[in-house]
Structures are given as structure tokens and as C-alpha cells.
Amino acid sequence: MTEPNAGADPTLLQTTAVRDGDAWVINGHKWFSSNASIADVLIVMAVTDPDARPHQRASMFIVPADTPGVNILRDVSTMEHPQEEFGKLGGHAEILYEDVRVPADALLGAEGAGFLIAQHRLGPGRIHHCMRWLGVSQRAFDMLCERATYRYAFGSVLAEKQTVQNWIADSAAQMQAARLMTLHAAWRMDTEGPAAARTDISMIKFFGAGVLHDVIDRAVQLHGSLGYSTDLPLEAMYRFARAARIYDGPDEVHRQSVARQVLRGYSPPPDEVPSEHVPTRRAAAREKFAGILDAVTAND
Numbered sequence: 001m002t003e004p005n006a007g008a009d010p011t012l013l014q015t016t017a018v019r020d021g022d023a024w025v026i027n028g029h030k031w032f033s034s035n036a037s038i039a040d041v042l043i044v045m046a047v048t049d050p051d052a053r054p055h056q057r058a059s060m061f062i063v064p065a066d067t068p069g070v071n072i073l074r075d076v077s078t079m080e081h082p083q084e085e086f087g088k089l090g091g092h093a094e095i096l097y098e099d100v101r102v103p104a105d106a107l108l109g110a111e112g113a114g115f116l117i118a119q120h121r122l123g124p125g126r127i128h129h130c131m132r133w134l135g136v137s138q139r140a141f142d143m144l145c146e147r148a149t150y151r152y153a154f155g156s157v158l159a160e161k162q163t164v165q166n167w168i169a170d171s172a173a174q175m176q177a178a179r180l181m182t183l184h185a186a187w188r189m190d191t192e193g194p195a196a197a198r199t200d201i202s203m204i205k206f207f208g209a210g211v212l213h214d215v216i217d218r219a220v221q222l223h224g225s226l227g228y229s230t231d232l233p234l235e236a237m238y239r240f241a242r243a244a245r246i247y248d249g250p251d252e253v254h255r256q257s258v259a260r261q262v263l264r265g266y267s268p269p270p271d272e273v274p275s276e277h278v279p280t281r282r283a284a285a286r287e288k289f290a291g292i293l294d295a296v297t298a299n300d
């Protein structure tokens with residue numbers, strides 16, 4: 001899906017797929033196509049109807065990686081997968097699609113359903129990310145706690161410093177919250193479906209990514225220079241965690257989506273005076289409950 005000029009807002013996609021007889025012809029420039037350089041098949045999202053409403057403009061296509069015109073330019077080197085690690089893992093490919101012809105049945109689902117399909121994939125995918133992040137957080141947390149029990153500085157083991165106790169308590173509480181929120185989102189998905197679970201999923205996506213980052217950061221800090229070194233897995237976890245706040249929707253976009261959903265339950269009060277602070281309404285409430293108040297007062 002992602003292109004150099006269209007990421008957080010995929011309605012800006014520029015890759016096109018144009019119908020030509022019994023084929024589709026795809027042209028465009030993608031990047032961050034994870035694992036594309038080791039995959040046999042690529043799933044490409046392309047605009048099929050530029051005049052449709054923004055979320056109905058794009059469709060998805062199944063494109064065999066060896067189709068003429070599919071030019072994998074490189075695996076983009078990242079914090080998590082620097083160039084020297086290429087070969088061991090699939091990277092995030094930059095790809096040029098130049099007059100790539102695929103048969104009509106390469107269309108995945110209905111024409112114009114690209115965003116719908118993306119949402120179906122991204123919902124469970126985000127829950128899955130959050131589950132993996134809980135596992136990584138737990139491992140970093142275990143390392144943090146273990147180190148606190150034996151590392152000695154300024155007259156005591158680190159476990160006796162209040163700052164370290166705060167880190168442990170905050171991490172435990174954040175992880176517990178993330179775990180329960182993840183379970184809740186998964187339960188909602190199972191019982192009410194992806195649409196109902198959308199806000200819960202956005203909440204855990206940015207909250208879980210933040211917890212992952214914070215717990216690993218504290219574990220690195222508590223291990224000092226050893227934590228920063230490549231002798232321990234913490235620095236790799238840290239690099240992995242940083243991407244979590246960007247892929248599958250940056251934090252800010254998920255927060256925006258949650259806030260929009262929450263705000264649907266609110267509207268401006270009459271005369272823009274806060275509802276809880278309107279003397280006349282208070283007076284009306286007092287009048288409404290006068291009988292009860294009188295009874296209470298009489299009992300006093």
C-alpha cells in the first residue's frame with residue numbers, strides 16, 4: 001500500500017491500475033513493502049477509479065513477483081534491519097511497477113474494495129502486533145527486574161532506589177493495562193465484529209506501542225552501558241519498538257480516530273455554558289428533587 005508520497009493518509013495513493021482488454025496494467029512506485037524481496041506474490045493496492053469517493057478509489061491486486069515490469073529497487077535499510085543484516089530477513093522493499101500486466105482475475109475481491117480489504121487485514125493484524133509487543137515487553141521487564149536485584153551502586157542494590165521501584169511499578173501497571181486492553185479488543189472482535197472493535201483496536205495500537213517503548217527504554221537505562229551494547233538483546237528490542245509507533249498507522253492517526261469516535265458522544269451545551277455549571281439548570285434540578293431533599297432534610 002505505502003508509497004513515498006502516501007503513507008499515513010492512503011487516500012493519496014498514486015499507483016494506478018487501468019483496465020486494458022482482459023488485463024489490468026499497473027504503474028506506480030511503492031516502498032516499505034515488507035518481505036516483498038523474498039516473496040513469490042505481492043499484494044498491490046492501486047487506484048482503479050480516480051473519480052470515486054476517496055475510500056472507494058482503490059483496489060487490490062495479486063501480482064506474482066516475477067511479472068515483467070516489477071522492479072524491486074532495494075530493501076530499504078532501517079533502524080531495525082540495517083543493511084548488514086540483509087539476507088537473513090526479508091526487508092522493506094522499494095518497488096517500481098512499470099506497465100505490469102496482470103490478468104483480470106488478479107483483482108482481489110471487488111473493484112473499489114481496496115480500503116475495505118485493508119481494514120479487514122489491519123484489524124486482526126494490529127491485535128497480533130499488540131500480542132507480540134506484550135511478549136517483548138515481558139522479556140525486557142524480566143531483565144529490568146533481575147538486574148535490579150543484584151546491581152549495586154551508592155550503598156544499595158538498584159531495587160532499593162525509589163526511581164527504580166517507580167519504573168518497575170509503572171511498567172507492571174502499564175503492561176497489565178495493555179494486556180487487558182488487548183484481550184478486550186480481541187474479545188470485542190470475536191463477539192461483535194471488526195467494525196465494533198475498531199476504536200478498541202486503535203486504542204491498543206498506540207497505547208501498546210507506547211508501553212513497549214517505555215518498558216524497553218527503562219530496561220536499557222537500568223543496564224547502563226551493557227544495555228546500550230549489542231551484547232544484550234535490549235538494543236535490538238528498542239529498535240524494533242520504535243517502528244511500532246509508525247507502521248500500521250502512526251500513533252497520531254490512531255489517537256485522532258479514537259478522539260473522533262469519543263467526541264461523537266458529546267455536543268456543545270446550550271449557550272456554550274458547561275452543562276455542570278448552569279445555575280438555572282441546577283435550580284431546575286433542585287426543584288425536580290425538592291421533595292426528596294425535603295424528606296432527607298427532615299430526617300436529618
Ligand SMILES: Cc1cc2nc3c(=O)[nH]c(=O)nc-3n(C[C@H](O)[C@H](O)[C@H](O)COP(=O)(O)OP(=O)(O)OC[C@H]3O[C@@H](n4cnc5c(N)ncnc54)[C@H](O)[C@@H]3O)c2cc1C
Binds near residue numbers: 005
Ligand atoms: C517497519 C515498517 C514496516 C512497514 N511495512 C509496510 C508494509 O508491509 N506495507 C505497507 O504498505 N506499508 C508498510 N509500512 C509503512 C507504514 O504503514 C507507513 O510508514 C505508515 O502508514 C506511515 O506513513 P509514512 O511513513 O509515509 O508517514 P507520513 O504519512 O509521512 O506521516 C509522518 C508523520 O506525520 C504525522 N501525522 C500523520 N498524520 C497525522 C495526523 N492525522 N495527525 C497528526 N500527525 C500526523 C505522524 O507523526 C506520522 O508519523 C511499514 C513501515 C515500517 C516502519
